[in-house]
Amino acid sequence: MTRIKRVGCVFILIGIAGLTGYSQDKGSEYVAPSEAVPRGKAPKMQVQLLNPGEPTKQYAVIFYQGDEAFSGLLEFAEKYHVTSAHFTAVGALNGATLGWFDPQRKMYKKIPINGQHEVIGMSGDIALYQGKPVVHTHMVVGSPDGTTRGGHVLEAHVSPTLEVMVAEDPVTMQKRFDPATDLTLIDPTLK
Numbered sequence: 001m002t003r004i005k006r007v008g009c010v011f012i013l014i015g016i017a018g019l020t021g022y023s024q025d026k027g028s029e030y031v032a033p034s035e036a037v038p039r040g041k042a043p044k045m046q047v048q049l050l051n052p053g054e055p056t057k058q059y060a061v062i063f064y065q066g067d068e069a070f071s072g073l074l075e076f077a078e079k080y081h082v083t084s085a086h087f088t089a090v091g092a093l094n095g096a097t098l099g100w101f102d103p104q105r106k107m108y109k110k111i112p113i114n115g116q117h118e119v120i121g122m123s124g125d126i127a128l129y130q131g132k133p134v135v136h137t138h139m140v141v142g143s144p145d146g147t148t149r150g151g152h153v154l155e156a157h158v159s160p161t162l163e164v165m166v167a168e169d170p171v172t173m174q175k176r177f178d179p180a181t182d183l184t185l186i187d188p189t190l191k
Helices: 069-079
Strands: 046-049 058-064 085-102 107-129 132-142 148-168 175-178 183-186
Touching: 058 069, 069 085, 069 107, 069 132, 069 148, 085 132, 107 148, 107 175, 107 183
Parallel strands: none
Antiparallel strands: 046 058, 058 148, 085 107, 085 148, 107 132, 132 148, 175 183
């Protein structure tokens, strides 16, 4: 019988993202939320507006071989002025780093994903923090033997494609910094 690996609390709230470069030490087992976003690594990304003329836009954001999807989603949100959205995706990767948030350390424990994997599911949202879009996403990936791993996406290297379907939300979602966790959290009371 196929053994399924579980990752606790897959849908943990995002930390500060998009505010700093990806400056972590690749050998470190943990990464601070403020250092969890690679930048500018999706040169083959293509975007298609799926419903021209509609007030709430829907996009297909397609990544290709070698693109880093997390930084590409942030680049997409900035370029297309997306202030609030949700998305899902399927595809495949050749290497990724997922994370599990350790509330004691206020850091993400890295979960390295080596080699070719199917993206079983990826979901997330885009909201604003201090006027800038922040991407929060989680994924579950499948190994060649059918086992799965999942967590918060720190980086994901596409191979051969990742198809992300983005739906803008009619109301802008805002985030606030939570000093108790060092994370930015969506706060529906913020306008």
